[in-house]
Amino acid sequence: MTGRERVKAAIKCEKTDRTPWVPFVGSHAGALLGIGADEYLKSADMIVKGAGEAVKRYKPDGLPVTFDLQIEAEVLGCGLKWAEDNPPAVVDHPLGNGTKLEQLKVPGAGEGRIGVVMEAARRIREEHPDVAVYGLITGPFTLALHLLGTDIFMKMFDDREYVMELLGFCRDVCKAMSRYYVEAGCDVIAVVDPMTSQIGPDQFTEYVSPFAKEVFDNVRELGALSSFFVCGHAQQNIEVMCECGPDNVSIDENIPLDYVRDECVKRGISFGGNMQLTTVLLLGSPLDAQKNAVECMELGGDKGFILAPGCDLPYATPAENLEAVVEVVEDEYKRDVVKTMDEEAAAGEKLDMSQYGQSDKVIVDIITLDSEACAPCQYMVDAVRKVAPEFDGLVEWREHKIKQKDSLVLMTSLMVRNVPTICIDGKITFVSRIPPKNELIEAIQKRINEKMRRRLSQRRATLSVVGSDDEKAQQAMENAKRAVKELGADVDVERLKDKDSVRDYGVGSDGDVAVVLTRRQVKAAGEVPETIVIKEWLKEL
Secondary structure, three states: OOHHHHHHHHHOOOEOOOOOEOOOOOOHHHHHHOOOHHHHOOOHHHHHHHHHHHHHHHOOOEEEOOOOOOHHHHHOOOEEEOOOOOOOEEEEOHHHOOOOHHHOOOOOOOOHHHHHHHHHHHHHHHHOOOOEEEEEEEOHHHHHHHHHOOHHHHHHHHOHHHHHHHHHHHHHHHHHHHHHHHHOOOOEEEEEOHHHHHOOHHHHHHHHHHHHHHHHHHHHHOOOEEEEEOOOOOHHHHHHHHOOOOOEEEOOOOOOHHHHHHHHHOOOOEEEEEEOHHHHHHOOOHHHHHHHHHHHHHHHOOEOEEEEEOOOOOOOOOHHHHHHHHHHHHOHHHHHHHHHOOOOOOOOOOOOOOOOOOOOOEEEEEEEOOOOOOHHHHHHHHHHHHHHHHHOOOEEEEEEEOOOHHHHHHHHHOOOOOOOEEEEOOEEEEEOOOOOHHHHHHHHHHHHHHHHHHHHHHOOEEEEEEEOOHHHHHHHHHHHHHHHHHHOOOEEEEEEOOHHHHHHHOOOOOOOEEEEEEEOOOOOOOOOOOHHHHHHHHHOO
C-alpha cells in the first residue's frame, strides 16, 4: 500500500498492512529548513520545501499542508503576534473591538494567507502523490473565540442568539475552507477545534454539534474524508464529538487512547494520536519516542488507528526523535527490541514543595504547552493576566511552558496531569478550563482570605506555668495574665502542676517554676498533607 492508500483505508476502518504514520509537521518544518516560523508560515515556497524535507526524513503516510489555526482569523481581521519558534497568536479580536458581525464576509480562496496555503497544498499534492495530504481548518468554536475573545463564554449565558449567529458564520467559513482544500487536492479535512475542551458536553451539544455536523456532512459531499481534532482535557466530549459524524477523531495525550479507541470503534469511527508532544518528542530521547510510539500502536490496534503526535509538533522537536519513530512503525522486529530496553527519560524528578505557597503573596502558576502556540493556553494566560492587577500587588502570576525542562519538573511536582492548568499557591484549581473572570477572582480571593486567617491563627499562643511550687506559680500566673492584658495579646494562660505534665516539659521538676510559651502554627488547612510534607515540618522542630 502507498501511504495515501494506507491512511485512507485506516480512516475508513479498513485493514491496513501496517499502522499509518502521520507526523503533524507545522512550523517545525521551518526548523528543518533553518528559518523562523514567521518566515515559514508566510511563504508557499517554504511550506512546500518544508513538506518535502519532512517527507524525506520522516517517511510519513500522511502530512498536513501546515498547522496554523490563525489563517482564517487573520483574514477576518484578528491581530496576530508573530514568533520565530511558534505559529502566530491571536492578540486582537475584531468583534470585541467594535466590529459588527454583519461586516464580516466569508473569505475567498485567494485572500491573505489562505491563498498562500492553497498554493502550497496544490504543489505538495503534485510532488508527493503517494502521501495523504491533510487540509487543516479552524473549527467553528475556536474561530468564534478568535473573533470575539473570551467574552464568548459570558455571551453563551447572556446572549445565546448572538453566539449562534456567530457560530453559523464560522460554520460557513469552515465549509468554504474545506472546499478550497479539496479543490487543491487534499484527501482529509481536519477540523481543529481545541477550544471545545473548555466546555462540557451540554454546551458542546448546544453550541458546537449543529455546526460541526454540517461541516462534516459538507466534507463528505465534497468527496473527501474528515477528522475532528481536539487537544486538552476533553475526554468528557469524545462521545458528543463522535456524534457529529466525523470519519476520524484525533486526540492528544490528555485523553487516554484506549478510552477514545473504545468510544470510536463501537461507532465505526477511526481514531488517531496521541504521542506525547513535550515530555517525549520534544524533551525525550529517540528511545523514549520509540517506546511511546510502540505503546500507542499496541493500544490503537491494527484497524482504524493512525499514529500521530498529540497535536502540532513543537518547532524545536529533535528530528532524530521523529526519525526513530519511523523505525518502529516500519519494522516489527525493532518494536520487539524497543520493548525490552530500559527507559532513558528522567522521569520522576521532583522539587521539594514543602514550603510552596507559604509566602505573603498568592502565587498563580499557569502550566501551559506554550501560550504563544496553543490557543487554550493563550486564553487561560490572558484570563489570569487581566485579573491579577485587581489584587493590588498581593498576587503574582507566572506561566510555565512545559517545552522547558524546569517547567516540566514543576508540573510533575505539582502533580499536574493536563495542560493548560491553573494552580493557586500550588493547588490545582482550574484544569483545562478557562474560568470566567468572577470565578477566577473568587478563587484567588478565597486563597487570600485563607492566608489572612492563618496569620491570625498563628498569632495565638499559650503561656504554661509549669511546676509544683504553688507560691511561685501563683506569682508567675498573675504576672503572665497582667502582661497579656496590657499587650492585648491573643494568648491563653494555663497552670500545669501534675507530675506527668511537669515531666513532659522537662522543667520545674525540682520545686521550681518555669513558664513555657507554646505558639500555634497552622501548616495545612482544607487538604490532606503528604507524609513527605509533614516530615519536612517535623524537621523544623
